[in-house]
Amino acid sequence: MIDLTATSGLPLTLHEDDPHLGVWLPDGLQPGRLLVRKLAELRRSLEDPNAEGPGPAYWMYNGVAYFSAADTRGVYNWRYDLTVLPPGRYGEEYARTAGHYHALIEGTEPSWPEVYEVLHGEALFILQKAADPTAGPQDARIEDVILMRAGSGSKAMLPPNCGHWTVNVTGEPLVICNWISADFSSYYESVEQAHGPCCYVKVGPDGPLYQRNRGYAHPPAHLRHARPVEAPELGLRADQPIFRALHERPEQWRYLCNPSAAPVDLFRAIEIIRTDPFPA
Numbered sequence: 001m002i003d004l005t006a007t008s009g010l011p012l013t014l015h016e017d018d019p020h021l022g023v024w025l026p027d028g029l030q031p032g033r034l035l036v037r038k039l040a041e042l043r044r045s046l047e048d049p050n051a052e053g054p055g056p057a058y059w060m061y062n063g064v065a066y067f068s069a070a071d072t073r074g075v076y077n078w079r080y081d082l083t084v085l086p087p088g089r090y091g092e093e094y095a096r097t098a099g100h101y102h103a104l105i106e107g108t109e110p111s112w113p114e115v116y117e118v119l120h121g122e123a124l125f126i127l128q129k130a131a132d133p134t135a136g137p138q139d140a141r142i143e144d145v146i147l148m149r150a151g152s153g154s155k156a157m158l159p160p161n162c163g164h165w166t167v168n169v170t171g172e173p174l175v176i177c178n179w180i181s182a183d184f185s186s187y188y189e190s191v192e193q194a195h196g197p198c199c200y201v202k203v204g205p206d207g208p209l210y211q212r213n214r215g216y217a218h219p220p221a222h223l224r225h226a227r228p229v230e231a232p233e234l235g236l237r238a239d240q241p242i243f244r245a246l247h248e249r250p251e252q253w254r255y256l257c258n259p260s261a262a263p264v265d266l267f268r269a270i271e272i273i274r275t276d277p278f279p280a
Contacts, residue, residue, distance in 0.1 A: 004175060007119040007153055009241035010064075014084070014120060014175055021084045021173050023061060031082060032064035037098065042090070044192040045098040047200050047213065051091030058085040058097060065243070066182060069250040076250065076257045077182035080243060082119075085166065085174040092202040099126070099165035099197060100186040101133035110160035110259045112184040113266055115235075117242045121174035122151045124208065125158070126165040126197045133163060133187060137194035141218040145199050145278070147210070148226040148270060155236040156228045157269035160259050163191060167201045169208055179246055181257045199223060199279065212279040223276045231269035234262065 004012040004023075012031065015022045025031050039055035061082040068077045088095045102111040111133075116125065127146040132139075149169070150156045158164050168174040191197070198216040202209045212219060230238055235245045235252040246253045255262035 002120055004119050007117070007241060008177060009243040012082075012119075014173060016173055020056070021059060021086060023059075023082055023084060023175065030061070032061035035060040035062060042098050045196045046090050047093055047195055048091040049195070051093070053090035054086040054088040054095055057095070058083060064177075067246060067250065071251065071254075073261070074258065076254055078179050078246060078253065078256060079182040080177065080179055082175065082177050083166070085168040087168055087171045087173060089203050092200075094124075094167045094169050094201050094203055094208065096165050096167040096201065098188065099163060099191045100188045101130070101163040101190070102160075103185040103187055105259075112181045113160050113256055113259055114158040114164075114178055114180040115242055115256065116150075116156040116158065116166075116176050116178045118150045118152050118154050118156070119175040119177055120152055121168065121172050122149065122170045123156070123174055123176060124149050124167040124169045124201060125156050126167065126199065126201065127158060127162040128164070128197050129162050130190075133161070134190055136190060137215045138217045140190065140194070140216060142198050142216060142220050144224065145197070145220055146224045146226050146270065146272070147199070147201075148228060150228050153238065154228045155242060155269070157231070157234070157236070157266055159266045159270075163197070165197050169201070177242065179242055179253065179256060183257070210279050219278050221278055223278045224272050225274040225276070226270050226272050228269060229271045231264070233264045234266065234269055236269050
């Protein structure tokens with residue numbers, strides 16, 4: 001049993017001896033609404049749809065908590081979720097989520113941003129910006145791909161208009177949480193058509209290897225490597241779980257519902273550490 005209280009700010013435990021890697025509150029209570037992503041569903045977004053690997057693919061606890069606040073500019077509604085990914089691989093790929101884009105906020109240009117926090121393990125977040133997220137892989141022009149590694153306690157910003165995938169690059173369970181607008185919706189079709197992101201994260205002899213997904217006709221010129229950094233103006237501090245941070249100062253988190261309310265550029269929370277040519 002792994003105690004997640006210190007990293008999450010909630011009395012959560014991960015039962016790693018449970019084949020379903022269950023997350024529980026005291027008295028055996030299940031947090032939120034449990035959704036199980038089956039391997040059969042994940043296959044649509046894998047490089048090799050016939051690959052074997054962990055099944056179920058991962059578990060999502062949606063709506064662990066909701067929070068609302070208001071000011072003179074509007075009402076803000078947030079949702080807090082948990083996701084658990086097992087270790088392993090699907091063919092040559094590390095275990096990962098199916099990935100998706102967020103729909104555009106009604107009447108505006110950007111999509112909803114999101115903030116993740118790693119509660120246990122280590123994640124590699126793939127951020128992929130497309131000129132048109134709804135375009136099929138032969139038409140989509142990918143403008144940017146960022147690979148951001150984040151260890152336990154790290155807060156990961158997912159800026160607007162970035163499709164995203166979470167990859168478990170270790171041999172232990174990965175537990176992440178997130179705050180997002182309670183009004184958001186996801187778009188999966190284009191990434192399923194392309195069989196995942198335009199850059200696959202594969203198992204190499206010394207760690208992750210990166211390979212182009214040739215299902216995309218127009219990849220970017222470069223692959224950027226990054227790490228998350230503190231951004232106190234956005235509520236992202238190393239010494240405070242995001243669950244508590246939003247409850248204590250909701251005004252700092254309005255940007256999740258209205259990106260124009262952000263006091264600084266959301267990329268302030270992402271530090272680029274290296275830029276490589278995109279894999280050939």
